[in-house]
Amino acid sequence: MTVQTVRGPIDPGDLGMTLVHEHIVAASAGILDAWPSLYGGRARLIETAVDALRAARELGVATIVDATTFDLGRDAALLAEVSGLSGVHIVAATGHWVDVSPTMAVRTVDQLTDLFVHELTRGIGDTDIRAGMIKIASDASIRPFEQRVLTAAVAASQATGAPILTHTAAAQRTGELQAAEFDRLGLDPSRAAIGHSDDSDDLGYLRGLFDRGYWVAFDRLPNGALEEYGGQTVDDRLRMTVRLVELGYGDRLLLGHDDPIWAGLLSDEDQARHRKGNPDLVSFLCRVAIPRLRELGLDDSEIGRLTVDNPRLWLTGQPA
Secondary structure, rough: EEEEEEEEEEHHHHHOOEEEEEEEEEEEOHHHHHHHHHOHHHHHHHHHHHHHHHHHHHHOOEEEEEOOOHHHHOOOHHHHHHHHHHEEEEEOOOEEOOOOOOOHHHOOHHHHHHHHHHHHHHOOOOOOOOOOOOEEEEEOOOHHHHHHHHHHHHHHHHHHHHOEEEOOOOOHOHHHHHHHHHOOOOOOOOHHOOHHHHOOOOOOHHHHHHHHHOEEEEHHHHHHOOOOOOOOHHHHHHHHHHHHHHHHHHHHHOOOOOOOOOOOOOOOHHHHHHHHOOOHHHHHHHHHHHHHHHHOOOOOHHHHHHHHHHHHHHHHHOOO
């Protein structure tokens, strides 16, 4: 059993502390090549990303899951270079987000499945850099294209064993819709993590996902500083984390940031707001969240389960 990273397979025991939903870049497909001056050039972007990951590594982070699909500007070669220079393992994503181009909008389930499996087993584009997980996305509902992506993701997961991470609108309880479709398609719930769940303060909604056997990702922790992410403050999210551990769900909970190092999808003004809200970037979990979780009563074994054991089990599919 190994975990596929952008620099090759690694032993699951080498994953260490793992952040399950990050982005070196979140932009539009092709923008890194088409408009390099927009982000200061490739060398500057790599330097910024390496600096951020090295800072996180010094605090204990060993691995990030980069949930950037190709429609979000994924660049496999850039991820591999950043990983090599920073010393942080990066697990790349296949799948698709909500930004649908005309070309993708007319693709069939079989075509999407073939793409996802190829990227998981052979390589992304013309590289031999393989994805290690599948990303899908739905907002307030599951639209027709998103249904095809979800169906293809299940088929690819069942064919390869790769885990799935979802984007949801938790306030609209989209995770329940995704879980229902996963159930209908016969997906083992232990292979899917329902993302952005910390945007919800509905304990019944969250417990329902856990009780169905799904992983639940609290993967927008620093975005609690911004009103548009569900109204849940950072402290609200951390208090709910502790509450769920107290209720016995600590063995199915995952943590992350979803706060891109370069968020090309945002205006310059919105990126500045994100930076003001989270100047720690991918070090937020170590510098802010973990100390607060300790203050709220979690011990080191519980924090280790959330940040080391659970991500490893989700990525590998190994039993707890």
